[in-house]
Amino acid sequence: MFCLHICYFIFLNYGKKKLITNFEHLERLSNRSRYVARSCKEIRDRYNEQEDGLYYLTTANGMVYQTFCDMTTAGGGWTLVASVHENSINGRCTVGDRWSSQQGNNLNLPDGDGNWSNRNTFGTAEGATSDDFKNPGYYDIKAEDMSVWHVPNNFPLDHWNLAAILRYHTNNRFLRLYGGNLFQLFKHYPVRYNIGSCSNRGPAVPIVYDHGDRETTRMFYGLKPRKEFEPGFITFRAINNERAAMAICSGVKPIAGCNTEHYCIGGGGYFYPDQCGDFPSFDYDSLGMGQGWSASKEMTEAAVLLFYR
Amino acid sequence: MFCLHICYFIFLNYGKKKLITNFEHLERLSNRSRYVARSCKEIRDRYNEQEDGLYYLTTANGMVYQTFCDMTTAGGGWTLVASVHENSINGRCTVGDRWSSQQGNNLNLPDGDGNWSNRNTFGTAEGATSDDFKNPGYYDIKAEDMSVWHVPNNFPLDHWNLAAILRYHTNNRFLRLYGGNLFQLFKHYPVRYNIGSCSNRGPAVPIVYDHGDRETTRMFYGLKPRKEFEPGFITFRAINNERAAMAICSGVKPIAGCNTEHYCIGGGGYFYPDQCGDFPSFDYDSLGMGQGWSASKEMTEAAVLLFYR
Amino acid sequence: MFCLHICYFIFLNYGKKKLITNFEHLERLSNRSRYVARSCKEIRDRYNEQEDGLYYLTTANGMVYQTFCDMTTAGGGWTLVASVHENSINGRCTVGDRWSSQQGNNLNLPDGDGNWSNRNTFGTAEGATSDDFKNPGYYDIKAEDMSVWHVPNNFPLDHWNLAAILRYHTNNRFLRLYGGNLFQLFKHYPVRYNIGSCSNRGPAVPIVYDHGDRETTRMFYGLKPRKEFEPGFITFRAINNERAAMAICSGVKPIAGCNTEHYCIGGGGYFYPDQCGDFPSFDYDSLGMGQGWSASKEMTEAAVLLFYR
16 A cells, blocks of 8 residues: 555654654744735745645735645645645545535536636635635636646645655646646636537646656556547646546546546536536446446545645 | 627636736735724725725634625625525526525425525635635625626626626615624514515515616516516515415516516425425526516526615 | 423523623633643642633643633543534535534545544634634643543533533543543554554443433434434444444444444544445434434534543
8 A cells, every 4th residue: 555655654654753842943934924915825925935734825805724835845835725635535525525516416516616717715725635616816826837646635735745655746838828827727628518528638748757657657547548548738628528528637647548537627607417516427337446437445545735836 | 699799808807817817916915814893894895995806804703714706886896695506497496496495395394494584604706706605794794785787608707797687786775774784683574484465575675777777687587477577676585376475576566467487586485386495497488588478588698686785 | 302391591681791891700700810730630730720611721832722611520620622613504515624624525635624533623612512622732731631621512610510401421431441531542443544444443432421321412313313322331432334433422332333424423534325424424314302323402512522531
């Protein structure tokens, strides 16, 4: 199991750091509330901060929120803006499927909950591996690149980096072409049932790996999808054979077959047959076995954390 | 379409204001965290603020939150305390119907979720046109009058005023008679199935228009309801022929027929037949056509923003 | 009715305190934002605060939140970290059943929503008697003892103490043995269907009463459960005859019969027969009558507030 290598380390360190409150440390963190910036990149640039952790950000309208900044990967300055967490792989667009729909599989609601392109927010940074998360940065920050971490469910924030099964980022500034963030990108490419056919997918952007590689990415998905995608990309707004829309194929680019429901996440409000959900059909024929069409247990039980820079 | 007149303007201005962070502006907004006040009216009076936007407020118990203040309409000082947003007009008291019930149409839950008269809160000011919103001001502020904005779904906060299809307010200090806010008013007039008959509705308060008029109000509803209400009022706790309770008939006063489910919003947890929802039966026979009993597309797809002063 | 004694008092005092904003008081509350501490106990010890009310706390990672501190009971320093609120006693693991499951009674989801042992948070302190509440303190604070208040639904924060039908706390520092909080305790004793049989319950910890006693505790439950438990304890992770898991038997210890679904709260995602919910089968045969197996109306309509120290 992926955890064997690191769980013991984490266990050993847990007690020391947390049992007695270090007030100096706590006051230092607390002083970050004086920073005024719209992104982690601005925090890094204005205040010369290089430590990973929680910071305060402010939207253009002045709304204040806390989120996690990755200040180390490839120069740092990455803002956590969202996480996609599968709370119940058997649920079919039930409560908790905020990145597809919480209304059941529903032909009358082709956009589902619409959270990929609205200003609704939910969850907290510390809870980002325990439930869905979306903060105002998702729509407010003007960014150039994205980073993605796949972190096993329920891992604590201070161990995300170490625990992640995959980490990678883009570096070609593709978001400049699509309005500077996913909120704008998904206005160009709506995550909506029946918006087009399999060939109408959005951009596929090459990635640089920070943990893992193309081969490990491939192995986290099922035997059969492995023949239908190419690892090394983030792909946006995929569409499957049945005209269902998905938001992100994280780590891969569909190249054949159009059965994207087995390896892409998020979605509109309708899938035929009933595969509706945040991780739509990751459990198709052999849940967590990585056989047939189904994704591995590691992938199915990891939250997908989305960063901007 | 209502948007034609203003969308181009909004598009033109979007880039200039938001692409590069104006730190001076951001720090000015950020300094508002020093204000201590329980309402936008107090912000205006104590700090002489006249700019629309987000401010910090504090409840009597000391809970701090951010919300939008309208500092311009009729002297300003209006606090946004809630929005009623229909996330799925086909859903019948499903997830997201917080102003009626998320438990399905249910005779055993006559009060539904009970949010009109409890201290539960949800959503954010910036997300108030993307999802339901209710902040502590709803139950904490002692006010005299109300203002209502009908804003097309997903419009950004800085364009609400311009984009609203209707804006109006009361000016007779009616809330003094009902405990100073809707939380108290709805204790006097519970939004509960079978609490009384059509004749037991709550107060109907005359309004002054800030955008739109009695005739435009009338046209946003269906052909048949137009014969059953009189525009120019906010009416509270309407009851229909089938003894279902609704919270607010915004812009109108029922005068005949008792088919209020086609033009009043919010509700208890049971409607017969199954018309349960935040906008109960706005889609009765011709969704979005403004024909028959159904409301117009403009009204069905606009969030109802509630302000106190 | 329990309220007779105190409601008039509350009514009398309501107007005086709240109608006109006391800015001095508000600024004093507002100054608490300068405190840096991880628990109410630290607030009491570092800043010598002895007043009940809302304070700011900071997690080890620096996340800031507001919650209620009980600074008076048995020396004070108690942090409110959660409330279990039954929004619909007829709902069977429907929306709002966050302490069991919002996915319906579901054999495929034995842990239900999993909130007893993850970092998801929801609700607000002021809304803790109107809806479920869980803040970062639940998983962040390292505590020794617990306190529990049973407060009638929808009572305001400043009257919880007075309005509670039961208040009690542990004083044997049992949490030291289980990782310092419920988050850790429930990792040792998962709240999961089919994790064991009735005999595999977790610890039963003796309590000291602050309001009420063993006899009043007994009378708040049904005639038949009274023969199956002993009052004077908090019991964790009870399991019933049908192998359903419950999180807390608050005020009592199961000693016979294993029908814990009638007096223990919270749970995994599956109960046989369908008794799934935050207050699983408190309404079994005579809702709110305290007859047969059903709990009293007082207990069914009171939120269970959980404190750490």
